[in-house]
Amino acid sequence: MFSAEYISLFESESEKVLGRRKVSPSQAIEDWNDLIEKIEYGYDMSAYEFDYDLDCSRTYIQHLIDSKTLRKYPEHANFIKLIDDLDNIYKEYSIENPRWRLTGHWWTRRLLKKGTADYLHAVKKYYPLVGIEPEEIKIR
Numbered sequence: 001m002f003s004a005e006y007i008s009l010f011e012s013e014s015e016k017v018l019g020r021r022k023v024s025p026s027q028a029i030e031d032w033n034d035l036i037e038k039i040e041y042g043y044d045m046s047a048y049e050f051d052y053d054l055d056c057s058r059t060y061i062q063h064l065i066d067s068k069t070l071r072k073y074p075e076h077a078n079f080i081k082l083i084d085d086l087d088n089i090y091k092e093y094s095i096e097n098p099r100w101r102l103t104g105h106w107w108t109r110r111l112l113k114k115g116t117a118d119y120l121h122a123v124k125k126y127y128p129l130v131g132i133e134p135e136e137i138k139i140r
Contacts, residue, residue: 002026006073013070017063025079028064031057032086039093043115047122050115051108058107 002010002025011022023031035057043050061083070076087107094110111123 001078002075003073006070006075009073010064010070010079013064013067014060017060023060025075028061029079029082029086032061032083036086036089036093039090039112043112043119045116046118050112050119054107059105062105 007024010025010028014023014028015021035053038044038053045053064070065080065083067076070079090107091110093114094112096106096109097111112119
């Protein structure tokens with residue numbers, strides 16, 4: 001799926017972005033997918049923890065998507081397509097609320113449609129602004 005040369009360059013670019021570790025294209029996809037799987041069943045931590053998880057799972061990927069160095073490789077389009085597919089799943093589990101955040105990336109301006117009481121406690125006051133009733137999930 002990805003050439004050895006692209007993977008090596010991707011890891012090098014990711015280390016510049018993250019400053020602490022190298023990430024392969026497959027690992028970046030897995031990071032975002034893992035968070036989306038948690039969201040699917042109802043996010044079970046606070047909204048503040050969710051912000052952190054988004055930053056760790058998706059924000060760094062955008063820097064790699066935008067990398068001029070990586071864009072020179074044809075397989076970078078494949079990487080972007082796989083991330084776009086995951087982004088669309090995330091959009092299914094969330095709703096845009098521009099009043100929630102006025103700045104930042106599009107994924108930080110979305111509220112999850114379901115979550116545990118810990119998540120909903122901090123964001124429930126914003127749901128009437130978008131006209132939905134969030135679903136509270138109880139995790140056993």
